[in-house]
Amino acid sequence: MDEDFAAFARERQQQLYRTAYLLCGNRDRAQDLVQSTLVALLRSWNRVRDADNPDGYARTALVRTFLSERRKLRREAEIHTLANDRAAAHHHVAAHDSATDLRLTILQALRQLPPKPRAMVILRYWEDLTIEQTAAALGCSEGNVKSQCSRSLEKLRTLLGEQFTELVVR
């Protein structure tokens, strides 16, 4: 394996994992997404290495892999659900603390968004991409990103309730 790729992958895989987890809300699936993304990057490594923004390339590959697998997810009838994560979290966390509740509440709220708008929100507000970069990553128009993000934020405010009135768009 190319040493440059190995270094790149080792440096980025944790961040990709976190983003993947926000996208799908499940650890096992997030790991699969990262793996698929890295395989895609390795396959095109010559181009990725020479690209102006390899990180952007990796993010794009990740979200597109996520979106491409969503149909498959439906067929699998959501075998792994957040309920599993909730149970696991409760199992591992001795005290049912507010941080755990908060984490699960956020993940559940994100899952209420359709996959593509969810990916937009995560790229915009987690990865801090610009509207232009988000549109490029998802292959859609900037207007689409703006309108979808606006609707998604409104929905998130509703879902997250009054305790998150400090929700601020960056």
Add this chain to the structure above:
Amino acid sequence: MDLHELMGTAVADLPELPDQLGQVERIHHRRTATKRASLISVGTALVLGVGTLTIASPWAHQATNRVAAGSAPITRQQFAEDAARILQQNWPVSGQQVVWKATPATGPSSQIFIFEVEQGTKVVGGMQLIFYGSGSTTPYPMTTLEPLDCLNWPQMCTADAAGDRYVSISTGDDAMAFVYSGNDPIYSLTDLGVADLKGVNAPSPQLVVGGSLTRAQMQHLGASDGLREIYAEAARAGQLTGSGKAAPTDVESS
């Protein structure tokens, strides 16, 4: 707490991901081997119906505005006329003519071939073969079968063309295939068994269209498992019956 911080909270307790490199390398090697094997049968064919049209990357010949068919360069017009002839030979509805239309304005390296399906004086459908790329990105070929109101792609299809479904298959950076509904991909594959586009000799994508191909025929034509699934999905979506063509044959997914 802003949204970035909220999402940071959501991933704060996430355990560290085990190093994926070993597994990634194994998968990559396995797929490379599979791809190499499949390319023996796939070659550089663009399969249209039961006909085979071989093309290569047109942007490799931008200076002369020529595309390559097999090993011998031909003009765009010759390519388009050959494609129209093959489409016509395999068109499932008698009385309809496949006609190459003038190429619309394209980018510096995009090549778009538009065909209309006519019945008498009425245009009943259309099809595009798109080889898309730009000077700032790695070009990739995209072959698209579209409903009539997407003929002005991408202007029409970037709007929500509700209910319209079309198939696009691309190789290159992402090696993906999609079945779209409007602007929304509803089905896609990330591993088509076709090679990445890396140069003049790279294989072109395959697209199987037509109203009555059987699974066995598709296998005979060298269509990959992924393409067979796409074909089945397109058939289910009614795409293969667009433009008033024959009833679809729902090909069983492999």
